[in-house]
Amino acid sequence: MKLRAATVDDIDAIRSVARESLIASYGHAVDETLLDGAADEWYDPDDLEADIEDEDTVCPVAVVDGTVIGFAESYVVGRRERIGEIDWLHVHPDHRGSGIGSALLAHVEAELRAADVDRIEARVLVANEAGTAFYEAEGYELVGERPVEIGEETFDELAYRKQISRLTGISEGIVETDAGDTVYVAFDEAERGSEAPFYVAYSDQDREQRYGYFCGNCEGTEIAIDTMDRMVCGDCGNRRRPSRWDAAY
Numbered sequence: 001m002k003l004r005a006a007t008v009d010d011i012d013a014i015r016s017v018a019r020e021s022l023i024a025s026y027g028h029a030v031d032e033t034l035l036d037g038a039a040d041e042w043y044d045p046d047d048l049e050a051d052i053e054d055e056d057t058v059c060p061v062a063v064v065d066g067t068v069i070g071f072a073e074s075y076v077v078g079r080r081e082r083i084g085e086i087d088w089l090h091v092h093p094d095h096r097g098s099g100i101g102s103a104l105l106a107h108v109e110a111e112l113r114a115a116d117v118d119r120i121e122a123r124v125l126v127a128n129e130a131g132t133a134f135y136e137a138e139g140y141e142l143v144g145e146r147p148v149e150i151g152e153e154t155f156d157e158l159a160y161r162k163q164i165s166r167l168t169g170i171s172e173g174i175v176e177t178d179a180g181d182t183v184y185v186a187f188d189e190a191e192r193g194s195e196a197p198f199y200v201a202y203s204d205q206d207r208e209q210r211y212g213y214f215c216g217n218c219e220g221t222e223i224a225i226d227t228m229d230r231m232v233c234g235d236c237g238n239r240r241r242p243s244r245w246d247a248a249y
Contacts, residue, residue: 084112
């Protein structure tokens with residue numbers, strides 16, 4: 001097995017691995033028709049090409065006998081704290097249990113450390129027991145759980161974190177919206193956007209009451225979210241693609 005950077009010639013293989021990995025990880029809990037639709041949406045060829053050609057994105061593939069059998073993608077988000085976000089990590093079911101997932105993760109972590117991130121974050125659905133066990137075995141700490149909507153169904157998602165630097169404090173910004181509301185922006189809770197990150201905003205400083213999102217591109221709070229968890233800023237058009245399930249193993 002060898003690791004190398006993904007190329008646009010790998011797109012079809014990446015899509016195939018993603019679909020098989022999703023079915024293996026979630027087929028017992030999620031209808032296969034929904035998984036097929038999600039795979040087409042999340043791993044759109046044009047989106048994959050843009051990600052692969054983005055020099056700020058880490059996208060390695062694992063190759064065995066000339067065939068791509070695993071891949072990962074990560075990137076850096078945040079302003080005050082630099083967060084390495086693992087967007088996904090997939091290994092074909094036929095090659096699981098052979099250390100390929102660990103090798104991909106180690107490669108991603110090395111690239112993110114070189115980018116001076118403060119911590120690395122990943123998310124996995126509760127239904128993916130192998131994925132949760134994988135991150136725990138790799139030294140990630142379970143830090144939260146939230147419901148996510150995919151299509152018309154709701155699933156529980158776990159958040160994992162590995163601290164890299166000594167920066168453990170919370171950075172917040174106080175913003176007044178056009179409507180006159182005061183919101184508290186959590187710069188350590190970010191989602192990747194096409195132009196800049198989206199930050200979680202709260203109505204109170206203790207983070208007990210969620211307000212919505214704050215656009216890091218235009219500093220607006222008019223953020224729309226659809227049923228596939230796609231996010232769009234109504235002021236500047238900054239957008240986040242639909243959520244993807246990590247099928248890490």
